[in-house]
Amino acid sequence: MTSVPVDTEYDENQIQVLEGLEAVRKRPGMYIGSTSSRGLHHLVYEIVDNAIDEALAGYCTRIEVVIEKDNSITVTDNGRGIPVGIHPKEGVPAVELVFTKLHAGGKFGGGGYKVSGGLHGVGASVVNALSEFLEVEIANGEHIYYQRYERGNRCSELQQIGDTAKTGTRVHFKPDGQIFEDLVYQFDTLLLRLREQAFLNAGIRIVLKDDRDDAPENHKEVDLRYEGGIKEFVQYENRNKEPLHPDVIYVNAVRENCEAEVAMQYNDGYSENIISFANNISTTEGGTHETGFKAALTKVINDYARKYGFLKENDDNLKGEDVREGLTAIISVKVTEAQFEGQTKTKLGNSEMRSMVEKMVNEKLGEFFEENPSVAKIVVDKAMTASRAREAARRARENTRRKSALESSTLPGKLADCSDRDNTYTEIYIVEGDSAGGSAKMGRDRRFQAILPLWGKMLNVEKARIDRVYGNDKLMPVITALGAGIGDEFDVSKIRYGKVVIMADADVDGAHIRTLMLTFFFRFMRPLIEEGHVYIAQPPLYKVSRGKLEKYVYSDDELKQVLSNEFADGKPPAIQRYKGLGEMNPEQLWETTMNPETRIMLQVNLEDARQADETFTILMGDKVEPRRKFIEDYSSTVVNLDI
Secondary structure (H helix, E strand, C coil), X not given: CECCCCCCCXXXXXXXXXXXXXXXXXXXXXXXXXXXXXXXXXXXXXXHHHHHHHHHXXXXXXXXXXXXXXXXXXXXXXXXXXXXXXXXXXXCEHHHHHHHCCCCECCCCCCCCCXXXXXXXXXXXXXXXXXXXXXXXXXXXXXXXXXXXXXXXXXXXXXXXXXXXXXXXXXXXXXXXXXXXXXXXXXXXXXXXXHHXXXXXCCCEEEEEECCXXXXXXXXXXXXXXXXXXXXXHHHHCCCCCECCCCCEEEEEECCCXXXXXXXXXXXXXXXXXXXXXXXXXXXXXXXXXXXXXXXXXXXXXXXXXXXXXXXXXXXXXXXXXXXXCEEEEEEEEECCCCEECCCCCEEXXXXXXXXXXXXXXXXXXXXXXXXXXXXXXXXXXXXXXXXXXXXHHHHHHHHHHHHHHCCCCCCXXXXXXXXXXXXXXXXXXXXXXXXHHHHHHHCCCCCEEXXXXXXXXXXXXXXXXXXXXXXXCCHHHHHHHCCCCHHHCCHHHCCCCEEEXXXXXXXXXXXXXXXXXXXXXXXXXXXXXXXXXXEECXXXXXXXXXXXEEEECCHHHHHHHHHHCCCCCCCCEEXXXXXXXXXXXXXXXXXXXXXXXXXXXXXXXXXHHHHHHHHHHXXXXXXXXXXXXXXXXXXCCCCCCC
8 A cells, every 4th residue: 555645536426326236146147257267267357457447547556466375365456545435325435335336436437537447347346246255445545444245245334443644445355155166266367367467557566476375486476567568568478489570569649538559579480469458458359459450450561562562463462361470469458438348348349449540550550661671571571471371271271172072981081980960969089099099989889979090290280380281191180070170261060079089198198199189279270179179088097906896096196095095905906007098998998988977078178368379389389498487387287298
């Protein structure tokens, strides 16, 4: 908290009430997206967003977030402090309205904030409604006030508990186990979001602490402060890649009620990484600001290529996907009257932001290219190479289709298909090796389980464009079997199997196969993961037996438990270590790994696409040091990771 004097009107008169809390606990997903881990973390973001709004208004320089020992959360800021005066219309303290009435706050035209990320936010009231308890402590430059709530209901009157010259707000809450499926906070998930906020608000200090007993040393406290703003953000995003030009390109523009800034840099990779924000809120579905940026980028690069002869008169224009290959860009806009689509603010709808961003990038990026021809040439060359690869991919795709049309069967020769055609029921096992594939084919239920064996060295698509995928003898059978295309043409509704199961040995080679296959799905069939169709089979590591008693064991820790609990007395049991799937006969493979009634499978979820993108870059990219550090940091939770 800070002793900076408050000299702006922000009191009970700025708090306006729009509606109550009635439906929040009945339908929490409407307000925070889900009651899974994503929703759990969303509670923290809502409280932090309020502190960020204070920073936008110029009154907050430090925010601290603490994961307490019991997985409760404390957020402290040194802003002005939530108003504590009696609201003129409601007759209760303004802070009580903020925490007990939905859409009660200083962001609805009352003059409390000019720019706010929380305008359409669910805010503190929903956090309160979905918490077992919530405590708020406020310093207003004179006194310290305290109030406690339980499951959204006030438990005490607002109390004055001390005096102070400082200002700020401290919120301590514990998510409600009656609401959330998962109550354990992930440090890295919170760190990703808080780091974004530190980049977007140059100079603000955000501290994240983990006070849980089992927190690793590198999680105890992370101090985030970036004077370079979104330019530094781009450098951070490209830290595991090779930039094609040393300096980050930066453009910005300011109008009366809005401002926009873009930072961008190309790298030698093949994926685009465009991250956009509106009023510091991550717009994961894009919106008008992204649309304006993409249109202008394509125009500027084509105009430059035409003007200086990179594109000849008869050449087709470069397409958007060509000019964005290998691009990392951060788009940040701030607008007084933000219009977000959806409850959780994932898409910006303000039409004026498209024209503003488009005009800004057209003019200022064009000027930059004229003044920096060496960088412009690098960018145009990269786009033209991407264009040639796209054309090669198109020809390969057409050749593949023609070849399939001429063949009697369009399905891969090694595929053992199932008889059922209902993709809500069918599943395909992508199996490492012909030996395991043979056992799986014999052990499966032929009605709904298909088997596709893989063999040999698989292509690392992290280092390859889409044109190299077509015709690849390891990946084309997967593409053909799934039947839904790849890349921009991928249509998840056309998949032939509702479950796509990766089944590989429980060793380093198997882990490598799984990572390669997941990288392929993520880069070229992302909706397959996003919509929950991808699974990892969990074959046993051991079979423990004594007489007629047999037990399959799936980890070393489980083996210790089984030996100490179930086989502790009498003659030592026989322990068979499975080195590969091929060591199991068809009956064993069915019983342990493929029978829906007894098997263990992990569903691959995509809680955060950017975090996944970064992980695949680290694991499958060219740089060794980031991979080494990743393994060191996560060695306690990651096994059989191939480097």
